[in-house]
Amino acid sequence: MAPIRIEPQNAWSVATPAAESEAYNGPPRNLAAINALDFDESLLPKHYQILGTHPESKMLFLDFNILDSTGSLEGYMAYCIVSQRFTHVGMVPDANELAKNPKVRVFHGRGRTLMSGLGDAHTHFTWNGGDLGRLGELHVEEHVLLTARSAQCYIDSGYTMCFGAASAKEQLDVVVRDAINAGDIPGPRYLANGQEIARRDGDLVAGITAYADGPEEMRQVIKHHVKLGVDQIKLSTSGEEITEIRSAQDCYFSDEETAACVDEAHREGKRLCAHARARDSVKMCVRHGVDVIYHASYIDDEGMDMLRKNKHRHVVAPGINWIIATLEDACAFGYPPAKAEEVGYKKELVTAVGGLREMHRRGIVVLPGGDYGFAWTPHGTYARDLVHFQKLLGFTAHEAILAATAGVAKLFMREHELGAIKPGYFGDCIVVDGNPLEDITVLQDHDKLNIICINGRVHKAGRVEYVAPPVMGQDDNGHNIVPNMDFPEVKKQMQKNY
Structure with missing residues (x-):
């Protein structure tokens, strides 16, 4: 298919820097x-559970500033998790008695912030922080270990929800997702993807691509992915400037192909996401119902209007850090800024930022995350997206955090139990030594992420967290230091029954 390269005509081609925009101090505008968002119930992913939390485990959080991801800024002074889920937020009945119970883990706030774990809407566990073109050559045994390490890096970074955006090998995402859910390896809650599907004249990285030309072959490839156990399916509908042969303004899919992919995926109960930088790729996604649109850099006036009218059906995850890092950080890896600008990344950044700011103004859901795992977008730096949202896209810190918590929970279609600090919600939370609403960069500092919990159990907490604050005159072993836990043994079945 012949590529389409047409300069978009719109009112936001030159982005207004955040410093020049009007200051906004009101309630978060993106929460409504x-x-x-109203994804069809037929597309609800399987309800995965993470095993390994003991039913008698209890944690008590005292005197924290709670950022609850409901849009409220009200601070709570006490909080409790029992087993997997939050049971109380605010006043906790019998908090004093619980604090004396040696089987209850007690954490003291000391002015710190307790908030929901973060979420990433465009995750690549299987990217290796290096040359993606070589991933196809990597033996599967090594690649499984690499993928598991990426999963742990996400949870180490305070991320408890990740939405898979493509896997380098067709079943790696699925295998690692299942291992996390079985409690065998640490990682966030995960919805898995397969290899991204591209036409033979439109691939971005040959060794990690599933090829299909025409509606019927694309239907067959989607059916194959569904049999592998993926939760969503990825299309590669446009180009990427770094290839130098497939521009970000190129559109490679036809309307017939896109319509067939959506029909087949939705018939199988799976949502579709698409690498769609090009103007026509974005409009194709909206016209035919692709659920998650990645990048959307060159959206035009018509596409913006289409997206606004259908904003209850679509999420945009721009992966903006990829463009910024390619311009600013890739030089150390042999890709100088002059080269990045020459192929078009500076122009794309200006255009994309303007479009994304307009989406935010129009109430279109824009979520953070994307393309971490390249050499200059290394694993562990995921919270850079939140800073870009605030500094470039016109989000307040509160809006960026809501996008990364409540927004990704909505993408999971589990907003009733994930992404917020509320009774009945899963105990996925982080303790931050600082206030992210005042300085959102604190979420990039792993040393400031003092406690990380998932599914009501501690993933990370230093020894100091178990030492109760001293009370004058209360010696005589008045408070235990790391008390022994006398829990019944939990035995795991060693083999599956088939």
Whole structure:
């Protein structure tokens, strides 16, 4: 298919820097749009559970500033998790008695912030922080270990929800997702993807691509992915400037192919996401119902209007850090800024930022995350996206955090139990030594992520967290230091029954 390269005509081609925009101090503007998202119930992913949390485990959080991801800024002073889920937020009945119970893990806030674990809407566990072109050559045994390490890096970074955006090998995402859910390896809650599907004249990285030309072959490839156990399916509908042969303004899919992919995936109960930088790729996604649109750099006026009218059906995850890092950080890896600008990344950044700011103004849901795992977008730096949202896209810190918590929970279609600090929600939370609403960069500092919990159990907490604050005159072993836990033994079945 012949590529289409047409300069978009729109009112936001030159982005307004955040410093020049009007300061906004009101309630978060994106919460209503997030709540209004309405994916069809037939597309609900399987309800995965993470095993390994003991039913008698209890944790008590005292005197924390709670950022609850409901849009409220009200601070709570006490909080409790029992087993997997939050049971109380605010006043906790019998908190004093619980604090004396040696079987209850007690954490003291000391002015710190307790908030929901973060979420990433465009995750690549299987990217290796290096040359993606060589991933196809990597033996599967090594690649499984690499993928598991990426999963642990996400949870180490305070991320408890990740939405898979493509796997380098067709079943790696699925295998690692299942290992996390079995409690065998640490990692966030995960929805898995397969290899991204591209036409033979439109691939971006040959060794990690599933090829299909025409509606019927694309249907067959989607059916194959569904049999592998993926949760969503990825299309590669446009180009990427770094290839130098497939521009970000190229559109490689036809309307017939896109329509067939959506029909087949939705018939199988799976949502579709698409690498769609090009103007026509974005409009194709909206026209035919692709659920998650990645990048959307060159959206035009018509596409913006289409997206606004259908904003309850679509999420945009721009992966903006990839463009910024390619311009600013790739030089150390042999890709100088002059080269990045020459192939078009500076122009794309200006255009994309303007479009994304317009989406935010129009109430279109824009979520953070994307393309971490390249050499200059290394694993562990995921929270850079939140800073870009605030500094470039016109989000307040509160709006960026809501996008990364309540927004990704909505993408998971589990907003009733993930992404917020509320009774009945899963105990996926982080303790931050600082206030992210005042300085969102604190979420990039792993040393400031003092406690990380998932599924009501501690993934990370230093020894100091178990030492109660001293009370004058209360010696005589008045408070235990790391008390022994006398829990019944939990035995795991060693083999599956088939």
